[in-house]
Amino acid sequence: MPIIESEGLRIEVNEEGFLAHPEEWTEEMAKVLAKAEEGLDELTPEHWAVVRFIRGYYAEKSLAPMVRKMCQATGFPLMKIYDLFPSGPAKGACKVAGLPKPDGCV
Amino acid sequence: MSRRTKSPSGVIDAPLDVAAQAKAREEGRPSVRDGRLKTYEPGANVGRFLELLGRRVSRPLAVSLTACVHCGRCAESCHYFLARPDDPTMTPVWKADQIRKIFKRHVDWTGRVAPWWAKAGTPDGDEDLNRLKNVVFGACSACRRCTFNCPMGVDTALLVRFTRGLLTELGIVPEGVFNVSRDQWETGNQMAVTETDFLETIEWMRDDLRAELGPGADIPVDRPDCDILYTINPREIKFDPRSIAHAARIFHAAGASWTLPKWGWDQTNFGLFSGDDALGAYVSRNLYEAAERLRARRIVISECGHGYRSTRWEGYTWSGYDQKLPTESIVAVLRRYLEEGRIVVDPGRNLEPVTFHDSCNIARSGDLVEEPRQVLRRVCADFREMHPNRQENFCCTGGGGLLAMAEYRPLRLEAGKVKAEQLKATEAALVCTMCHNCIDGLGDVIKHYHLPMRVVQVLELVSRALVLPAGS
Numbered sequence: 001m002p003i004i005e006s007e008g009l010r011i012e013v014n015e016e017g018f019l020a021h022p023e024e025w026t027e028e029m030a031k032v033l034a035k036a037e038e039g040l041d042e043l044t045p046e047h048w049a050v051v052r053f054i055r056g057y058y059a060e061k062s063l064a065p066m067v068r069k070m071c072q073a074t075g076f077p078l079m080k081i082y083d084l085f086p087s088g089p090a091k092g093a094c095k096v097a098g099l100p101k102p103d104g105c106v
Numbered sequence: 107m108s109r110r111t112k113s114p115s116g117v118i119d120a121p122l123d124v125a126a127q128a129k130a131r132e133e134g135r136p137s138v139r140d141g142r143l144k145t146y147e148p149g150a151n152v153g154r155f156l157e158l159l160g161r162r163v164s165r166p167l168a169v170s171l172t173a174c175v176h177c178g179r180c181a182e183s184c185h186y187f188l189a190r191p192d193d194p195t196m197t198p199v200w201k202a203d204q205i206r207k208i209f210k211r212h213v214d215w216t217g218r219v220a221p222w223w224a225k226a227g228t229p230d231g232d233e234d235l236n237r238l239k240n241v242v243f244g245a246c247s248a249c250r251r252c253t254f255n256c257p258m259g260v261d262t263a264l265l266v267r268f269t270r271g272l273l274t275e276l277g278i279v280p281e282g283v284f285n286v287s288r289d290q291w292e293t294g295n296q297m298a299v300t301e302t303d304f305l306e307t308i309e310w311m312r313d314d315l316r317a318e319l320g321p322g323a324d325i326p327v328d329r330p331d332c333d334i335l336y337t338i339n340p341r342e343i344k345f346d347p348r349s350i351a352h353a354a355r356i357f358h359a360a361g362a363s364w365t366l367p368k369w370g371w372d373q374t375n376f377g378l379f380s381g382d383d384a385l386g387a388y389v390s391r392n393l394y395e396a397a398e399r400l401r402a403r404r405i406v407i408s409e410c411g412h413g414y415r416s417t418r419w420e421g422y423t424w425s426g427y428d429q430k431l432p433t434e435s436i437v438a439v440l441r442r443y444l445e446e447g448r449i450v451v452d453p454g455r456n457l458e459p460v461t462f463h464d465s466c467n468i469a470r471s472g473d474l475v476e477e478p479r480q481v482l483r484r485v486c487a488d489f490r491e492m493h494p495n496r497q498e499n500f501c502c503t504g505g506g507g508l509l510a511m512a513e514y515r516p517l518r519l520e521a522g523k524v525k526a527e528q529l530k531a532t533e534a535a536l537v538c539t540m541c542h543n544c545i546d547g548l549g550d551v552i553k554h555y556h557l558p559m560r561v562v563q564v565l566e567l568v569s570r571a572l573v574l575p576a577g578s
């Protein structure tokens with residue numbers, strides 16, 4: 001599997017850039033994934049609000065949350081999620097939050 | 107079998123990953139327990155494969171299995187071969203030959219009598235079947251471009267789907283195919299969206315719509331006697347409901363009578379990709395029954411290539427359902443609204459150059475070609491064709507369910523070379539497509555080849571150009 005190396009970290013990802021071992025996710029990794037996969041130089045508190053919610057939801061249910069839940073939990077309108085994560089909720093936000101690739105046509 | 111010939115490097119050795127299958131068995135998942143979804147058992151698979159092959163071969167399949175004259179003309183039509191012109195295993199004919207030689211050895215008389223002459227063969231064991239899996243799932247997006255360019259009428263993609271179906275019966279499938287099939291069998295939709303999730307998301311979109319358009323605007327669910335039963339792709343619910351909002355705005359402006367069904371709303375169909383006709387029948391039947399239950403006058407399918415092909419064409423056969431209602435794409439409806447003056451649009455709101463990508467399942471396999479162009483010419487100031495186009499267009503790379511199979515991604519992106527060249531030559535800022543799969547396939551190509559473009563859908567462009575009547 002491909003490896004992303006940055007900031008002294010070696011992160012194993014799958015062919016689509018999703019973490020190979022989601023349970024090993026750390027906030028440092030999130031920053032590296034955000035830069036490598038989404039071109040984000042910095043994660044703002046708004047990014048973190050989305051990422052932490054996704055992480056918590058995943059820890060509890062082993063599932064990616066619907067975008068509806070992301071907006072509900074953070075109070076952001078739908079378009080805000082796309083502003084924050086250019087690749088959208090699944091390939092952007094969930095990836096930075098270290099989730100495995102969601103199943104299906106995404 | 108494939109071990110003794112050249113093999114498509116990069117995909118041929120992908121192992122059979124059965125972790126998800128084992129877990130599903132352990133958890134007693136209903137689709138596995140009742141046998142709708144098969145899991146892998148080591149052992150007698152070759153015998154079972156041959157038995158299924160003999161039993162399932164139909165006339166059109168037999169034609170495609172025997173008519174090939176190995177002229178090699180199909181090679182140039184395949185995006186895999188165009189990316190690897192020195193690799194014979196990328197040609198459609200090589201891929202089809204992997205099933206053809208088994209057929210010849212075991213079903214066709216020439217191969218039984220003179221196997222050496224007919225180049226006939228038998229799979230050695232499960233390892234060979236796994237290699238066959240990697241050819242038919244990993245090195246072909248079932249785009250049918252080669253089919254259109256074969257002088258003998260050989261349908262390689264049909265053979266590919268047929269072979270996928272045999273392997274699906276044995277659980278010899280990529281993990282992604284197993285997972286999505288499981289969810290679609292068990293929840294009626296391929297992303298395991300629950301009814302509550304579905305209704306809550308619709309409610310949310312409805313609130314937003316009313317905030318914009320007033321209390322008269324609606325996204326109805328399960329309303330009987332409507333003109334349109336609108337069916338969607340689960341990713342619209344789970345990750346990207348913007349397209350539902352666009353459709354609702356347009357329906358509102360047109361004064362349409364429409365509804366979503368509470369059950370039977372998923373128009374996508376993984377049975378098309380896995381080759382499992384039973385899954386194909388189950389999913390399409392859900393839609394046909396929903397339309398009947400709600401006494402809708404037509405089924406309208408949101409922008410989705412394989413969903414359109416499955417619901418509009420293949421589903422009739424798979425389900426054996428006596429489906430009398432018209433089934434059409436939302437894009438055909440949009441075209442009609444424009445023609446009848448039911449909606450007013452201002453192309454000045456879409457000034458960036460826009461090109462159109464024909465989804466394989468819509469143009470080549472769905473025969474819906476001019477409608478999207480008629481719409482785009484009305485709603486965009488600068489619409490330009492990509493070349494080649496229409497039935498000759500190249501695949502986005504994500505066809506055949508490949509987006510759900512991460513293990514084949516590097517080869518898929520490599521094979522995206524011709525798509526990237528096509529896109530680049532248009533110098534458009536936006537590439538419009540009427541398929542959710544193509545959105546991601548094209549998005550991946552754009553990212554991989556560093557193209558300065560963005561992917562949009564027809565609904566988004568129409569919604570942006572929509573001039574709402576005063577007072578709404």
Ligand code: SF4
Binds near residue numbers: 175177178256257
């Ligand atoms: S073009 Fe048709 S006949 Fe010629 S090699 Fe390809 S499949 Fe066979």
Ligand code: SF4
Binds near residue numbers: 183197198245247262
């Ligand atoms: S169906 Fe498409 S991807 Fe498959 S062999 Fe034919 S041209 Fe190539």
